[in-house]
Amino acid sequence: MAGKRGKARTDGGGTGEDAPSDPPLTRERIVATAVDLLDAEGIGGLTMRRLADRLGAGVMSLYWHVENKDDVLALALDTVLAYRPPASTDVPADWRGQVVHLLEDWRVAMLRHPWAATLLPRQPLGRNALDRLERLSRTLSEAGVADDDLNAAIWSLWNSVMGATVTRASYDRSAEDRAAAQRRLEDPSGQHPTIERSRLLLDDDWDGVFRRGIGFLLDGLSRRPR
Amino acid sequence: MAGKRGKARTDGGGTGEDAPSDPPLTRERIVATAVDLLDAEGIGGLTMRRLADRLGAGVMSLYWHVENKDDVLALALDTVLAYRPPASTDVPADWRGQVVHLLEDWRVAMLRHPWAATLLPRQPLGRNALDRLERLSRTLSEAGVADDDLNAAIWSLWNSVMGATVTRASYDRSAEDRAAAQRRLEDPSGQHPTIERSRLLLDDDWDGVFRRGIGFLLDGLSRRPR
DNA sequence: ACCTGAACACCGTTCAAGT
């Protein structure tokens, strides 16, 4: 095992003529690889050195294409947040259905990449996040939500999406883990009788809770005089 | 400047008899200092070495009292989440008022220590978090929320608290910063007409948004057949 | 224009000691 661990030039022993040498570094390739790495190893697993390794480049080469690590994270997040509109036949006709679709799609995008949930609220909003907010805002506005209520409506819904994703991204443990949490609760028994009895920590109907919460908010918003 | 930087024994030049030498390390002292450090420097500012410095001890001394850095974070979080019930005269008489109080108090506790918002959803729930959930649960249950609805109600409200705190902890920038965000929005103009016009990014009525969101959720929950 | 290694100033934690 001579040599350093990076730059794994994979040409066998021969001429190296047709070796699949690494394509040149680009911003896009860096970001795509960062997303893969984040998906595979979580947020603590993304390291400039490891990222460079995966790309078959030296660490410092990244810095030509990218500002710094924060920049990589921001770009990865924005990539993952891109909104891909459904076929127009699948778009609900009513505004409520449209809003629910936008929010569910948002939530699903973040849950596919759990690290995104913790990242989103800690950087300035990127293009794709703003796009989603714009769509949501337009839908609500067209539905007749008064201008005065618009921002409050959006932030309330945003809070639900953020709360739901941030929580689930970290508490969606195995049934095993949930059972353990419940047992821990019961151990010095009597401390938490209500949530012990309701089995709060065993609950895992994330989708249902999210939908109902959104539903309540929309009820409240649409009942407002306009 | 000879000597290392830690262990700043502050006895002047004399006998050192009555020097205010550091009190012995204890779990409590470590956690309290960690909270101070987190408040002052944010989550990235907490380092085992810096923490030890503040305590006038060697780094490794901490490990006698504490498992590891994660343990310190969990303990700091739990400390900050302790619920201090108000004087009984200040407790609202109606269940809605009680719930709102519990949630507002929770939110305020987290906003006082913005690092707590990002920490809470990434560790198993500690004693004080469970206590708060228990109180919330009991209040709702006594108010007549059906057992089947209880968990969904709690998680919905939890989502609102988490979303609101996590978001605010990182977006509550100065008026200056908010203006900059708005300008960035207007720059390649026409991309986001609706949120540009509604000045979504300039909005800072966090309290109002939170209260209204909670209100809508409670409306929805209490209108359920029981 | 693009890529590089050496070096710096940090991390958290293991381990073998000290008292």
Add this chain to the structure above:
DNA sequence: ACCTGAACACCGTTCAAGT
């Protein structure tokens, strides 16, 4: 029982070069 320094295996990033 409590505290310690040296050492290890990492970090992100600066800088001065290389092609």
